[in-house]
Structure formats: structure tokens, C-alpha cells
Amino acid sequence: MATAKIYYQHSLKTKATHLNSGEVITTDAPKDNNGDGAYFSPTDLAATSLVSCMLTVMGIYANQNKLELGSISCEMTKIMASNPRRIAEIKIDADWKTDLNEAxxxxxxxxxxxxxVAKSLHPDIKQTINFDISTLS
Structure with a gap:
């Protein structure tokens, strides 16, 4: 069964519908590539997927092992290269407040x-990931 149905809307925008849930994502070309930058670009979503996947698998492991993750928020920066135009680097700064032990x-x-996602990205895409860890209290 298909996962999503994607339509080209107009003016460099697409609409993707997740078939199982009906959730919709709209994309737009970025301002530096002929778009309005009104929505996530496809490369924004690729980079954002790395962060979401990391947090999801960490959450799965924590749930399976009865661990309390605490609070994690991340800022992601996507760096583009040209010739060919592609994602060159994804920088992630994670702010993690937790009471878990070091192990x-x-x-x-x-x-x-x-x-x-980390293992699916091309090896030429640099993944720079920093964890700033502090205690919850």
C-alpha cells in the first residue's frame, strides 16, 4: 500500500497527504531557489526528518527500557551546496534536560x-550533532 499521495499545486508548491492519517504537508521551493519560502522546502523536510527520526528512536528505546528521557528540543540548520545543488551539511543542536545516568x-x-534516516542519508552529507545535556532540576 502506498504511504502518501503528492500533488503539484502551482508556483513550485506541492501538497502531500499521508494516506493512513490524512495529515497534509505543503512544500514550497526556498527563496534562494525561485520559491516563496512559504512552507518547508523538500530539503528542509529531509533535514528535519533526521532530527525527528533521532528523537523517535531514542523515545522508542526509552519506552522499551522504562527510562524517562526528560525534555529534548533541537535546533536544526541545513547547509546547501551547489553544483550540484544538494544538502551539504545538517547541523543539530540538542538541548537535553534529563536525570538519566551517563551510561x-x-x-x-x-x-x-x-x-x-541517519543511515539512509548519502555519506557526503555531513551530520554535525551536538548534545547540550543538563539536569532537569
Whole structure:
């Protein structure tokens, strides 16, 4: 069964519908590539998917092992290259507030860094990921 149906709308925009849930994502070409930059660009979504995948697999592991992740928020920066136009680097700065011990933190970081999206991206895409870890209290 298909996962999504994607339509070209107009003016460099697309609309993707997730067939299982009906959720919709609209994309637009970025301002530096003939678009309005009104929505996530396809390359924005690719880079954002890395962060979402990391956090998701960390959450899965935490749930399976009855660990409380705490609070994690991330800022992602996508750096483009030209000739050919492509994602050159994805920078992620994670702010993680947790009371987990060092061994659990290191295991969760390893799981996040080896998530399916991280392993699916082309090896030429540099993944720069920093964790700023502090205690919850």
C-alpha cells in the first residue's frame, strides 16, 4: 500500500497527504531557489526528518527500557551546496534536560546518531550533532 499521495499545486508548491492519517504537508521551493519560502522546502523536510527520526528512536528505546528521557528540543540548520545543488551539511543542536545516568545517556545518544534516516542519508552529507545535556532540576 502506498504511504502518501503528492500533488503539484502551482508556483513550485506541492501538497502531500499521508494516506493512513490524512495529515497534509505543503512544500514550497526556498527563496534562494525561485520559491516563496512559504512552507518547508523538500530539503528542509529531509533535514528535519533526521532530527525527528533521532528523537523517535531514542523515545522508542526509552519506552522499551522504562527510562524517562526528560525534555529534548533541537535546533536544526541545513547547509546547501551547489553544483550540484544538494544538502551539504545538517547541523543539530540538542538541548537535553534529563536525570538519566551517563551510561543511559550515552546509549540513547548512540541510538539517535544511528537512526534509520541517519543511515539512509548519502555519506557526503555531513551530520554535525551536538548534545547540550543538563539536569532537569
Amino acid at each position: 543511559s545517556i550515552n546509549k540513547l545518544k548512540e541510538i539517535g546518531l544511528n537512526c534509520p
